[in-house]
Amino acid sequence: MKGVVFNLLEEAVVREFGPDVWDDLLLRADLSGAYTSLGNYDDEEILALVEAASAALNLPRAEVLRWFGRRAMPILKERYGAFFERHASSKSFVLSVNSIIHPEVRKLYAGASCPFFHFREDAAGAVSMDYDSSRRMCDLAHGFVEGAADLFEETVDVSHAACMNHGDAKCVMEIRWAR
Numbered sequence: 001m002k003g004v005v006f007n008l009l010e011e012a013v014v015r016e017f018g019p020d021v022w023d024d025l026l027l028r029a030d031l032s033g034a035y036t037s038l039g040n041y042d043d044e045e046i047l048a049l050v051e052a053a054s055a056a057l058n059l060p061r062a063e064v065l066r067w068f069g070r071r072a073m074p075i076l077k078e079r080y081g082a083f084f085e086r087h088a089s090s091k092s093f094v095l096s097v098n099s100i101i102h103p104e105v106r107k108l109y110a111g112a113s114c115p116f117f118h119f120r121e122d123a124a125g126a127v128s129m130d131y132d133s134s135r136r137m138c139d140l141a142h143g144f145v146e147g148a149a150d151l152f153e154e155t156v157d158v159s160h161a162a163c164m165n166h167g168d169a170k171c172v173m174e175i176r177w178a179r
Contacts (some may be wrong), residue, residue: 001043001135006035009049012071028052043135062139062165069143073151090148090156091127091177095119115141125179128161131171136164138171145175154178
């Protein structure tokens with residue numbers, strides 16, 4: 001996983017809880033915490049940090065990942081505002097992730113292994129989103145969707161119709177924006 005993800009997690013934790021909490025998570029996870037945005041790090045390290053946060057906060061792993069995704073979105077907007085400027089809604093932003101955002105991520109961070117999303121929109125405007133990644137971090141994507149809705153001052157409901165973390169063959173999220 002690219003170091004930029006670790007940097008986002010660190011900044012989200014420090015902003016909300018302070019630097020001592022970040023240091024405590026690194027200690028609990030038995031990690032050094034020396035992450036550069038362009039570096040490549042073992043996926044197990046991000047999972048160790050999530051597990052450390054889960055244990056420290058007595059929260060499920062899924063909730064920690066959703067929190068991270070939601071808190072990371074304002075940081076991403078600060079750093080990469082151009083990705084957001086062309087969108088009038090979180091739905092438009094979310095639907096652009098495969099065609100605009102992830103290709104740009106791959107340009108900025110060579111070797112980035114981004115998840116892939118398959119989108120299907122129904123007549124009522126709800127979106128079914130398949131999450132395709134061996135990392136099984138669909139809850140992070142869930143948090144990113146909620147964080148995007150927060151940025152655009154919208155209300156969104158995300159539910160998991162299927163999840164690899166619960167034995168399903170793939171992850172499928174149903175996303176509904178309030179009208």
